Amino acid sequence: MFARHSLLLQAAAVLAVAVWASAAHAQAFPWRAGWCGLKDPEKLVACAKLIGFNALIAHSTPERMVEFSELARQSGIESYYWFSLSFGGKEREPFRQVMEPGDDKQFVELNADADPAKHGYQFGGEPVPGNHDVLLTPLLCFHRPEVKAFAQQQIRERLEVCPALTGVAFDYFGYQNYRCCHCPQSEKLFAEYRQAHPDLPPDKALDQFSLETLVTFNNELATYVRQLRPGAKLATHVYPVFLPQPLYGNQLDVDYCCQTVAWFFQPYWSAEKIRQYTHTVVDEQARYHPRAVGIPFVGVYVGRPVGDKSPERLAEELRVIWEAGKTSRLSVCSFNEFVDHPEVRLVVKQALSEQQSAASEIKQ
C-alpha cells in the first residue's frame, strides 16, 4: 500500500514538474503567430522568417495541410490546424445556434445592407456603442453532443494525416448573438442550470451559464487534443465577442490565448483602450491556468472596402501594445497582408526588431 502511494506521489510530482516546465517554456517563447489563408505556403513561411514570426495558423484540404505543415517544420515555424465552429456543412444545419426573433431580423437587415462597411458593423468584434450586431456567420451550437463529436472527428482526422502539425487553433467558439443560444438543447440545459442556481437573477444566470459552458467546451476539447497527441499545443482566438465579459480568455486552458486588443475596422480603438486591454491580456494571463500565455491580437486588413488599416496606424498600435505589455508576443490576422504589402511588412518587422533590442537592454 505504502509502495503504491509512493509511486502515485512520484507520478504526481513528475506530472507537476512537466506542467511547470511546459508553462515555463511557453512563457519564455516569444510566440508570434499569423492567421492566414493558405494561398502560397512557401511565401507565407518565408515572410514569417523574414519578419520574426514563428507560428502560422491555417485550414485547408488534408493534402494542402500536409504540404504546409511539413514545409513549416523544415523551416522552424510552428504550424496549427485552424478549427472553426462555422464549418458545418448542410448535414449539420439542425445543430446550428438559434437566436431570438429580434436578432434574426437584425441578421436579415445586416445582410441586406449594401454599404460595404454596413454602417459601423464590426463583423464579430465589439459593436460600436449603440449598434445592435449579430454574427453574419451561422455557428454550430456547442451544447449539442453531436457538435462536440464533430469537432473531435475533424481535429482527429487532421492530426492523423499531418504528423508535422504543432497543434490546433480554435476560432469562432462563441455565440452568434454574442450572448447565448436558444436552441432546444441550450434551453433544456439552461433550465437545469436555473434549478441548480435558484438564487441567481435570470439575466445573471444566463450570462453565467453561457460563459461556463463556453469555457468548458474549449477546455474539454483542449484536453481531448492533448490526449490524442501528447505534446500538441493549443491556441485560440477569443471570437466572436462575448458581450457580458469580453476578456474571459484567461479561463481557457490553452497554451496561447489570443485576445483582441486592436480590432480590424473603423472606428479604430483608442490608445487608452488598446493599453487597458493589453494589460489585462498579459498581466492576468495565468490567473486560472499556469500554462496559459496571453497573446495580444491585432486585426489588419489592407485595401479592402471594409478595412484598410494604414501602416502608420498599425505602427502606432504596435507601439502602444509594446509599452503596455512589454511583450513582443503577438498574433495577427490576416498574416497574408504582410506577404502582399511590403509597406505593412516593413512596419511589423521594424517594430519587432526594435522591441527585441529594447527587451535585451531591459534584461541587462
Ligand SMILES: [Zn+2]
Ligand atoms: Zn444551442
